[in-house]
Amino acid sequence: MTINNNTNRSDTSRTVTRSVAVAIIGAGTAGQNAFRQASKQTDDIVIINDGFWTTTCATVGCMPSKLLIAAADRxxxxKTADIFGVHAEVEIDGKAVMARVQAERDHFVSFSQKxxxxxxxxxxxxxxxxxxADGNIEVNDECIEAQHIIIxxxxxxxxxxxxxETLGDSLLTSDTVFELQDLPASLAVVGAGAIGLELAQAFARLGxxxxLFNRVGRVGGLKDKDVNQQAITCLSNELTLELDxxxxxxxxxxxxxxxRATIDYCDHHGEQKQWQGERVLVATGRRNNIERLGVTHLGVSLDDKNRPxxxxxxxxxxxxxxxxIIGDANAHLPILHVASDEGFSAGHSVCLNDEQSHLRPPSIPLSIVFCEPQIATVGMSLPEIxxxxxxxxIGKVNFSNQGRSRIMAVNCGKLHIYACxxxxxxxxxxxAAPDGEYIAHILAIAITNEMSIKTLxxxxxxxxxxxxxxxxxxRHAQEQMSIPHQS
Structure with a gap:
């Protein structure tokens, strides 16, 4: 085996039953993409998976959450059409909402499963x-030796x-929330990252x-204080926020x-308070699944948060x-398109003599939260700069008086562009802006292609x-060029 391993041999290690060129552990977005690419170069390959053979995105992530958001947006x-002089009585059938989420989710899952x-x-x-301890993979009754391992x-x-244990059946996570048969009457969402924000606003719009609780005064991972405050202001129009x-x-x-669930907490003033309701959705992030895999036997070092x-x-x-180690497993950028790219590159790399010949360059950082207004970050953050x-x-625009935004009554948001x-x-x-997903993509293309403000x-x-x-x-960024900031 070509994997470096300084660990002493375990007396309980099994005899090798199969040897392969490539072993992939995990069949989500990254693993499936790696398997497809590596399979183009070798038949000497195996993929091992525990649990569902589909992707987090299709099964418990991107797709069911967007289905819930779609219902919530309708x-x-x-409910807000009266601002246009259109009056409607809205009746939300929670069972029908969740039935469609699950049926369409299963439709998307079927493609991956096929x-x-x-x-x-x-x-x-x-x-x-x-x-x-030998660096071999034990699964069921097999012991597999692999020249390359993709995790x-x-x-x-x-x-x-x-x-x-304490919350029992009242506890929900992003892995279980989409199995609800009906909408709860009340919900505490703990965590104001992408998952927490999207689901909190969606459920609120569905009645x-x-x-929404968060231990810090930030939402959506925003690191620009002004944009963060604008996002909080906009979201507060619909959500009860308990930040800090x-x-x-x-x-x-x-x-x-x-x-009946209860949360005892201190608010941002230090005042003791209590929330009571039907369900608690924990959206405090996701952790990679490599802790118990035994990757240290391969010579991999992990930090205190199990990141390679x-x-x-x-x-x-x-x-x-x-x-x-690719996709969410490496905890680098746990985003689907990043996992897909890493799977593509790893799958090519394992069997190529010239490892650089088919590699995709790292993508420009791009993150989008599908709440309203949409929260997005592209490229370098202000602290990194x-x-x-x-x-x-910093080129700035406030959408409060932006023409089309006012026409559509979505005129709450702010955009900051950082330019050299x-x-x-x-x-x-x-x-935090209306149509933020499109603005972010345009800026990501501009950064990728090193376009100037003038060119744009x-x-x-x-x-x-x-x-x-x-x-x-x-235009505002262009006007500021004569008075640049410098830390």
């Missing part, structure tokens, strides 16, 4: 893999210690009484057969080992569109 548009079903049975193993075991929702709060204790009991060290952020390769002591300007004062090129951007402003901006707000921010 309800919100109907692809897996088409793979040769002798290349698929269902079971929990464990890497032994794509994904992530799981993080639940604070003791909460699962659920929602309170500390949860001291959770409890749950049953009253007349109805679940010496990671090539393009291929997922660990140093000079023939080990690749300041840490590198770069001269920069020396090169006129965009370094990054941060926004030479492009047409059709009137009237929300994207004219992007032009306003670009």
């Amino acid at each position: 309800a919100h548009e109907a 692809q897996v079903n088409d793979w040769d049975d002798d290349k698929k193993i269902a079971g929990q893999a464990c890497i032994n 794509a075991t994904g992530s799981s929702p993080f639940i604070p210690e003791g909460w699962a 659920v009484e929602v309170t 709060s500390k949860i001291n204790e959770v409890a749950c009991d049953s009253q007349d057969g109805t679940l 060290q010496d990671l090539d952020k393009n291929t997922g390769r660990i140093g000079d080992l023939n080990v690749y 300041e840490a590198q002591n770069l001269e920069y300007v 004062a020396k090169t006129d090129k965009i370094l990054g951007a941060c926004m 402003l030479e492009s047409p901006f059709y009137h009237p569109t929300i994207l004219e707000g992007l032009r306003s921010a670009l």
Whole structure:
């Protein structure tokens, strides 16, 4: 085996029953993509998976959450139509909402499942893999020696210690929330990251009484104070926000057969408060699933948060080992398109003599939260720019008076574009904005292609569109070029 391993041999290690060129552990987005690419170069391959053979995105992530948001947006548009002089009575059928979420979710899952079903049975193993002291993979009754190992075991929702036992059936995570048969009457959402924000607003728009808790005064991972405050202001129009709060204790009991959860907490003023309701959705992030896999037997070093060290952020390769840790498993950027790219690159790398010939370059950082207004970050963050002591300007636009945004009654938001004062090129951007997903993609393309502010402003901006707000921010950046910031 070509994997470096300084660990002493275990007396309980099994005799090798199969040797392969490539072994992939995990069959989510990253693992499936790696398997497809590696299979184009070798038949000497096996993929091992524990649990469902589909992707987090299709099964418990992107797709079911967007289905819930789609229903919520329809309800919100109907309930707020009176601003346009259109009056409607809105009745939300929670069972029908969740039935459609699950049916359409299963439709998307079927595509991924069909692809897996088409793979040769002798290349698929269902079971929990464990890497032994020899660096071989033990699964079921097999012990597999692999020249290259690609680890794509994904992530799981993080639940604070003791909460699962205490809250019992009242506890929800992003892995279980979409199995609800009906909408709850009330819901506490703990965590204001992408998952928490999206689901909190969606459930609130569907008539659920929602309170959103977060231990810091930030939402959506925003690192620009002004944009963060704007996002909070916009979201507060629909959500009860308990930011900068500390949860001291959770409890749950049953009253007349109805679940009743309790959260005791300190608000941002330090005042002791209590929330009571039907369900608690824990959205405090996801953690990678490599802790118990035994990757240290392969020579992989982990930090105190189980993140692999010496990671090539393009291929997922660990140093000079023939080990690749990709997708959510490496906890680098747990986003689907990043996992897909890493799977593609790792799958190509394991069997190529010239490893660089088919590698995709690392993508420009891009993150989007599908709440309203949409929260997005592109490229470098403001703290990263300041840490590198770069001269920069900030092009700003507030959407409160932006023409098309006011027409659509979505005129709450702010966009900041960070541009290099020396090169006129965009370094990054941060926004809580209507049509933020489109603005963010345009800026990501501009950064990828090293386009200047001047070049972007030479492009047409059709009137009237929300994207004219992007032009306003670009023009403001251009005006600021004579007075750059420097940390």
